[in-house]
Amino acid sequence: MTQTINLDNPAYYNNRELSWLAFNERVLEEAVDPYNPLLERLKFLAIFSANLDEFYMVRVAGLKDQVKAGFNKPENKARLTPKQQLEAIGEKTRRLTEAQEKLFENELMPALKDEQIEFLSVHELDHAQLSFVEAHFQNYIFPVVTPMAVDTARPFPLLLSKSLNLAVTLTDESTQAPLLAIVQVPRVLARVIELPHRPSEGRRFMLLEDVITYFAAELFPGYTVASASTFRITRNADLSLDEEDARDLLRDIEKELEKRKWGAAVRLEVSGSQMDEGMLHYLIDVLDVAREDVYSFSAPLDFTFLFSLYEQLAPGAEHLVNEALIPQSSKDLPASEDLFQTMTNGDILLHHPYESFHPVLDLLSQAASDPDVLAIKQTLYRVADDSPIIESLLQAAENGKEVTVLVEIKARFDEENNIQWAKTLEKAGVHVIYGFPGLKTHSKITLIVRHEKSGLRRYMHFGTGNYNEKTAKLYTDTSLLTTNRAFGEDATHFFNYLSGFSFKPAWQEFAAAPGELRHTFITWIDKEIEMHRTQGNGWIQAKMNSLTDKTLIMKLFEASQAGVKIDLLVRGICCLRPGIEGVSENIHVRSIVDRFLEHSRLFYFHQNGSPRYFLSSADWMTRNMEKRIELLVPVYDMRAQKKIDDILRLAFTDNVKARVQQPDGRYTYTDQAGTTVQSQLELYALTVPFRGEAED
Incomplete structure (x- = not known):
């Protein structure tokens, strides 16, 4: 008779605060590193x-x-x-x-x-x-x-x-x-x-x-x-x-x-x-x-x-500092085309800071001055002191466009800055909203409504990071630019939900927190468990800042017990202990601390070779599931999926800056046998034009 394992056993978990100190210890290790x-x-x-x-x-x-x-x-x-x-x-x-x-x-x-x-x-x-x-x-x-x-x-x-x-x-x-x-x-x-x-x-x-x-x-x-x-x-x-x-x-x-x-x-x-x-x-x-x-x-x-x-x-x-890695222009954005035209040809995924954040700034700037743009709607969580995004929103309002901005004035340590921006935007005629009592609006979304010959078209940006061009040079994040029709309808409902008395809509493509986001992740983990039982190739990859939500951790334990391979890249707090026999032996947890702050939230479910990809503003933390307004967005474009594959592949093969969590919660450097891989440098190399082209 098989003995049931109690997944509530405290030996299977790291304390949240001590796990954070373990992360800061990894930061200190970078100061120690003589290389x-x-x-x-x-x-x-x-x-x-x-x-x-x-x-x-x-x-x-x-x-x-x-x-x-x-x-x-x-x-x-x-x-x-x-x-x-x-x-x-x-x-x-x-x-x-x-x-x-x-x-x-x-x-x-x-x-x-x-x-x-x-x-x-x-x-x-x-x-x-x-x-x-x-x-x-x-x-x-x-x-x-x-x-x-x-x-x-x-x-x-x-x-x-x-x-x-x-x-x-x-x-x-x-x-x-x-x-x-x-x-x-x-x-x-x-x-x-x-x-x-x-x-x-x-x-x-x-x-x-x-x-x-x-x-x-x-x-x-x-x-x-x-x-x-x-x-x-x-x-x-x-x-x-x-x-x-x-x-x-x-x-x-x-x-x-x-x-x-x-x-x-x-x-x-x-x-x-x-x-x-x-x-x-x-x-x-x-x-x-x-x-x-x-x-x-x-x-x-x-x-x-x-x-x-x-x-x-x-x-x-x-000689005493790192060689500068200058953000590159994306190969998916032809310099000769305007952004609206480019976005109608297919989705674009940008990977910052390896790829420039300027297309996001340019999209807002172009929308502010384009006579065919009717409305701009955006959420702002953390903004730079002299933000060109704010300037574009002010310009759009001055040009007579309908501009609605949710400014999260409860963003910790940015409250004062955000209050000043909120007042400035309101004086310019922008419709400023402040979200829901008891919740922080942490989602990163822009919706632009444009009148075209074929009718109204919606242009969108979804991000894993803030609308802050300064941190976009220091944090690794992803931006999805899209005109997907279903996304556009969901985005419209989302802003109406934020600003009005509407009930939470039935999404076509999105999942949102609070409410269904945790359930959506659990559903996809369950689907991977079921696929593994029939096909034997279950595989989940997830990249995030922190993992603290006990319900999701226990579901990952369940998937591991079913045999699903689970690779987690958790930069900071991780309350899950991997590699415990009978509980989490199929779960591998690593953290990368390098010159850029790992910040993007990306999720992959193998589904027997027909994988599903997602990006999100949310970590797998209880606060993100219950106390914040977050978005999870699927990624369908094959070029964008390939870029996420590259991000995850290099992160999970990094043997220079990666540390692997052991079953007792300690982190150790990876084995450097064979070719060394420093994922951040490798990801940057993917964005740089091939230097031999000019010589051929």
Whole structure:
């Protein structure tokens, strides 16, 4: 008698938060990798820090709120309580940040010095450099810095989240009484200061906080500076909105954004080489931070300053950065034809950033000025600061077209930017809508309605990524350009559903969340299971950012148990553990961390050699299935399907930047036996015109 396996066993799952930390560890590995150019390694160190900041501001803050509220129910996969998760997060974070610090001090700084690039302390400056620093302090820093006294009349100041600060202990020269002051390192000033140097000596730098520390006495005449210690606070940044009662959502979000700056402290970072125990105890007490949330470093706090260092050094140090991969014009888009004409000849799939995002921008620009275009409808989740897409929408409205835009003003950390765009669009006469209470509109879709001789034709763009031309150079995403009639009817119903009182339509081709998207994926997995039972060749490939939805994970376990081969490319969080006998031995999970952020969501079901292809805005996360408005769109064009095949084939054969998840949840590099494949470079090579053509 066959024993039934309990697929609810927590041993078959990774905790969501610890899986995210495992992803950030893979980012840190790119900083460790000596095969990466030096400045790229420094940039990965900065990315690791920026990622960790957001993780603490949102995920750790949420867990702390649960503990404070007395919530102790385990999460539904690895069965860890909020308190257990926080303990495991703290232990893992401490190990990772210690490794980060050692890497910076013991490898990367010496490597920079070998390249004649050096950070100096004040005591290492020569006379000319010291004079420069003193003048820089007097002319640029002193007028901006504000020393804040702390005493019975002046309480400890409210300090911005992620701001860098100095805790300064003073002695009154007349009374010898000890005093305390706080100096916030100005964020409006460049943190990396380049020092004068002779060309033969290389380049020399100092950090802004070191300059302020050295000249701290200038800020407190009549007092003796006993010590100055650097510290940094990370605060809870999660918004708390009651959308059902919010009459003015824009106003309510603006209020919450102000609160975000002053949320409860969830992490305190201190410079251990400077701070005495008494000052540390005081900060812990006044900020109401638990001792386990204090992280002490001998290296500089907040490695995100390495982003600006990269920008300063990269132009003159080509050997220290990756060779630029310039987005190429798509071979499927003839330069001589306009986009409307090209799209009527067949669907086009673009793969960014290997292929340029400009056709998407050009489509909006062309539609804005084309007299035959009657209407433009679009969803916007994250938009660049100076977006040409916004300019096209404004131009279209000015030209008298019907323009409707759903602006998602709840997109985390883009709320303020999106609110400003929403107001700008409304003033120009654009119909701006804000979606549904309790849901984020995460779908990426544009619908253009054009009057032609044959009648009205609908032109569409569907994307896996945002309408943001800047991130389109950094994230791997796909764009589908199509005039498919059924897609057009579904798109029209979709926008009516977003803007009106219509019920969710019965789609012809789409699947949407919330509602049927999870069911659609389950249906296709079931179809693959049934096909495998009759044909023995079941095969599923899926590429996404994160996999957390337990219902989908258990369905994948079921497919694996039936013998279906399942290849998953999950860049970040993956709560599924592969390779467990009797449960997931037919599931293979890999993650690629390379120069571009893997972001596209692509899905393939073999179906006995008559495969079905899909692209989506949604990851396989519970929030995408239940709390967001998402779209899943089939891909029928054979050229587009071939492009998806290439993306998946190269990703699943990458043995340079891919890590494979083991049954215990650990990630290890792949075996490099045979030919090495770095999928991102190979995918770029597919877009570059054959160089031999000009020679033949």
